[in-house]
Amino acid sequence: MNMRTICLICMLCLAVVVKAASPIQGLLERIDKGASRKFVIEQVKSPTDFFELDQKGDKVVIRGNNYVSIATGVNWYLKYYAGIHLSWNGMTAQLPAVLPAVPRKERHETDMKYRYDFNYCTYSYTMAFWDWNRWEKEIDWMALHGINLPLAVVGADVVWYNVLTQLGYPKDEINEFIAGPAFQGWWLMNNLEGWGGPNPDSWYKQRETLQKQILKRMREYGIHPVLPGYSGMVPHNAKERLKLNVSDPGLWCGYRRPAFLQPTDSRFNEIADLYYKEMNRLYGKADFYSMDPFHEGGNVASVDLNAAGQAIWGAMKKANPKAVWVIQAWQANPRQKMIENLPAGDLIVLDLFSESRPQWGDSESTWYRKEGFGKHDWLYCMLLNYGGNVGLHGKMKHVIDEFYKAKTSSFSKTMKGVGMTMEGTENNPVMFELLCELPWRPVWFHKEEWLKNYTVARYGKDDKTIQDAWLLLSNTIYDCPAKNTQQGTHESVFCARPGYDVYQVSSWSEMEPYYKPEDIIRAAGMMLSAADRFKGNNNFEYDLTDIVRQAVAEKGRLVYPVMIDAYKAGEKDLFAAASQRFLDLILLQDKLLAVRPEFKVGTWIGSARNLGTTPEEKDLYEWNARVQITTWGNRVAADEGGLRDYAHKEWNGLLRDFYYNRWKVWIDQQKARLDGAPVKEIDFYDIEEQWTKQTHPYSSQAEGDVIEVAKEVYAKITE
Secondary structure (H helix, E strand, C coil), X not given: CCHHHHXXXXXXXXXXXXXXXXXXXXXXXXXXXXXXXXXEEEECCCCCEEEEEEEECCEEEEEECCHHHHHHHHHHHHHHCCCCCCECCECCCCCCCCCCCCCCCXXXXXXXXXXXECCCCHHHHCCCCCCHHHHHHHHHHHHHCCCCEEECCCCHHHHHHHHHHHCCCCHHHHHHHCCCHXXXXXXXXXXXXXXXXXXXXXXXXXXXXXXXXXXXXXXXXXXXXXXXXXXXXXXXXXXXXXXXXXXXXXXXXXXXXCEXXXXXXXXXXXXXXXXXXXXXXXXXXXXXXXXXXXXXXXXCCCCXXXXXXXXXXXXXXXXXXXXXXXXXXXXXXXXXXXXXXXXXXXXXXXXXXXXXXXXCCCCCCCCCCCCCCCCCEEEEEECCCCCCCCCCCCEHHHHHHHHHHHHCCCCHXXXXXXXXXXXXXXXXXXXXXXXHHHHHCCCCCCHHHHHHHHHHHHHCCCCHHHHHHHHHHHCCCCECCCCCCCCCCCCCHHHCCCCCCCCCCCCCCCCCXXXXXXXXXXXXXXXXXXXXXXXXXXXHHHHHHHHHHHHHHHHHHHHHHHHHHHHHCCCHHHHHHHHHHHHHHHHHHHHHHCCCHHHEHHHHHHHHHHCCCCHHHHHHHHHHHHHHCCCXXXXXXXXXXXXXXXXXXXXXXXXXXHHHHHHHHHHHHHHHHHCCCCCCCCCHHHHHHHHHCCCCCCCCCCCCCHHHHHHHHHHHHCC
């Protein structure tokens, strides 16, 4: 065998190895074993992100300039040719033996360079207890939806633990600084210290291992993780312990904030260097770092904002000269003086709430910035969900209109992409799907046309009744008015602390009525009328459960004022009947939501407990899980700070044991008042806290037939 033959064999072997190692092949095999043999994957150099769908014989060709573009093409093909919609709770499918052919080459490209994902809050409200199995699915979902710039903060606590150890902090003080599993998002945004902890040693080992798995897979795809950079945060006692010059940002919702290290302090660069050195050692350098000093207020009176911006930027550039600072635009941040002297190209601003309170330069916004973000790049983002709350919600047409408005505005030169910046995910898949497609659609399109294609893709076949139901939803609950600034879904009255004038649940909701509850109930009926044709269809049964759940919540909103009016009129019998109807609706919703694990508190609590390695750890994580979705904080933070019920959930188990019980106590009190009996004021926090301390198990397994239970529940709310 001559040398030339040996070289050819080696090259062929290398090609086989490269092909076997392709993340696209791994993705396709995870979707359906053997699926990779049904596609031809071609990577072509291009300065512009693009994908093409084509045909070679009986195989479908997916062509693109990088793995993320190719994965986006795979998803586009599956949706619009094969009628297969991969969603966060259904990432597998059975592909046909021979794939539907692509009759003519189809090409999509985008000048939206960055497609961002996540909010710090997402890591707490949704992802606090995810393991690698769940993360692997999410990273696949991101690639399929074109995401190439996700926030990646898992394991940041390990970096801080090691840095503070090097600075001489003892273990107990470090654990008083780092927040517990369900509250790390707000710790990383400089809002609070320690709440939810102390974390056991095993937690840090788990986080380090998990982050390395996450980053490895992201980087295999060519996804650029946004790691948390150094923003000047130090423990509140750093002035005394480390003799540092710090400012005290004050309180956040009753919690003490970490201190802010003044940029003029001689040790700022030393501590920043320690931080980046440790971050790089554990997780490697990143080209993007997220820093959000002064998030949600904070006292900046004593801070030289220009110097702060220069110090934070300079420390990042020293760690990696190619790095870009990613910052959230929220309320007054980023402060103009902090960013105005930073070089163009070194900052990307996430216009966090573009669909409702844009800051990019839209003069109609309540958070209007006349010059937008100036010379700095920015992304058009959709926040959509607050607190991980359950509920149908969106501004479907407005999101489309505003995106193309921004693209054709004078601010378009610095508009570099889109972002999903939800506080909680695993909800409203239609809205996330819509946003992810915007960069790949060069011109404005009709909502109705897109929605029709979406329903066919999501459920695998064309059905006029289903399309009419979704059209009704799109013109009502998914048509939140442009000027409406409410924080996410129209909250369920079931989840509110009881009272005589209940409308919103969380403290800062800003809810306004913008649709008729009866329309949502009617849409649920339309979905049910077609349900038997979609039995066993995962996407349909999830959506059916969610829409009927919304219908029950709407019925509760209609019954509530009847109950209150009866009480105010002194009508004992009517109050008794209306209040019983109200309580029965809560139990009906609880029964309905037992049919899907996504709507069960047992799934959330079970994920938390599964991370524990000892009974004590399991109990700590369960307490974190229970507190976050109810009181959120201690008595001061919950009541005076306004955090209670911020992350409320319409979930099976929680409805029955928490919300039902709270309403029942209050209703019994009103009955006693109508009877003239003396009553005590209700200490709601005391009732709520009792539930957070329990550890009795909740099932995460689906119970009952989705369609049959939905029909039964719907019949009872419409009788």
